[in-house]
Amino acid sequence: MSLTYLYRKLSEFQSFRSEVEGLIASLKNAVDPLSLACSSLNNTYLYDDVVADNGRLKNINKRLDNVISSLENNIIPAIDRKISRIESSIDDLIAEMEAAAAEEES
Secondary structure (H helix, E strand, O other): OOHHHHHHHHHHHHHHHHHHHHHHHHHHHHHHHHHHHHHHHHHHOEEOOEEOOOOHHHHHHHHHHHHHHHHHHHHHHHHHHHHHHHHHHHHHHHHHHHHHHHHHHO
């Protein structure tokens, strides 16, 4: 692998991480109003102790929370591990290149 290739991959994964963080922020912004809507619906529109939407908003809210949790607890750490491996490969390649250059000088 070339240094250029590794730097390009590093940049791609860093950009990907930023996009995932943006997605997480957007999802969290969607969950807050949805939670308020669920609460209002539960307090206002009950018929025989059953919520008017039959729990659909609550299920959507729970699924969004699960997606956020998965992104935060699984996807971001996996991206971070990949970034770390790429950075390590870059460091190793630079060390090899410096060692080869030093050997040529002697």
